[in-house]
Amino acid sequence: QQQVKQSPQSLIVQKGGIPIINCAYENTAFDYFPWYQQFPGKGPALLIAIRPDVSEKKEGRFTISFNKSAKQFSLHIMDSQPGDSATYFCAASSGGSYIPTFGRGTSLIVHP
Amino acid sequence: NAGVMQNPRHLVRRRGQEARLRCSPMKGHSHVYWYRQLPEEGLKFMVYLQKENIIDESGMPKERFSAEFPKEGPSILRIQQVVRGDSAAYFCASSPFSGQYNSPLHFGNGTRLTVT
Numbered sequence: 001q002q003q004v005k006q007s008p009q010s011l012i013v014q015k016g017g018i019p020i021i022n023c024a025y026e027n028t029a030f031d032y033f034p035w036y037q038q039f040p041g042k043g044p045a046l047l048i049a050i051r052p053d054v055s056e057k058k059e060g061r062f063t064i065s066f067n068k069s070a071k072q073f074s075l076h077i078m079d080s081q082p083g084d085s086a087t088y089f090c091a092a093s094s095g096g097s098y099i100p101t102f103g104r105g106t107s108l109i110v111h112p
Numbered sequence: 113n114a115g116v117m118q119n120p121r122h123l124v125r126r127r128g129q130e131a132r133l134r135c136s137p138m139k140g141h142s143h144v145y146w147y148r149q150l151p152e153e154g155l156k157f158m159v160y161l162q163k164e165n166i167i168d169e170s171g172m173p174k175e176r177f178s179a180e181f182p183k184e185g186p187s188i189l190r191i192q193q194v195v196r197g198d199s200a201a202y203f204c205a206s207s208p209f210s211g212q213y214n215s216p217l218h219f220g221n222g223t224r225l226t227v228t
Contacts, residue, residue, distance in 0.1 A: 006154075009152075034216055034217075036219075041221070042221050042222075043116070043118075043203050043205075043219030043220050043221045043222050044155070044203070044217075044219045045219065046216040046217070046218075049216060089154060089155060098143070098160070098207075099145070099157055099160050099168060100157075100217060101157070102147075102154050102155040102156075102157075103154060104152070104153060104154035105154045105155075
């Protein structure tokens with residue numbers, strides 16, 4: 001499986017800040033890029049996903065930016081709230097595999 | 113509408129014992145994935161199954177680990193002769209088949225295995 005590199009490993013922001021989490025990949029066959037949110041003691045849950053035919057996707061306060069030529073994509077959380085404190089995973093998969101490869105995760109803490 | 117159900121939530125085994133982890137996928141989902149999560153290491157793919165078939169087990173250790181998804185009943189991840197290094201959270205996820213496009217995974221809340 002190809003690696004997906006995620007950074008930073010941890011992130012601390014104040015309420016209202018805009019945390020940004022970045023991911024990079026190598027496999028140009030990847031065509032589906034989901035982000036998952038995980039709270040302590042729970043399984044990851046799909047947050048938002050993007051396909052490479054668009055450069056940006058917004059759902060509420062969450063935005064994915066996608067740069068196909070650079071093989072990078074990022075998650076922005078607008079007006080972050082303490083309830084957003086969680087671990088975030090990026091992932092990538094291809095139609096030929098159906099097996100998502102996950103980044104190592106980013107632990108986000110949003111202070112009140 | 114129940115989500116992915118995993119049991120037990122917590123499992124304690126002594127070294128050398130067997131661990132059986134069960135996963136019932138969401139209704140209508142025919143694909144099951146098992147991932148292992150260790151602190152600071154993210155989610156590591158282990159095995160991908162469809163009913164009665166192992167599609168990809170490239171992430172599964174060659175010895176002591178096995179998985180099945182029978183025609184009836186839950187998927188089972190079995191670890192024989194557990195060692196301390198097997199201590200981790202094991203997550204099951206399911207997805208429907210969607211043809212050429214990928215579908216998001218729906219995860220259970222995991223089984224936390226502790227080997228003493």
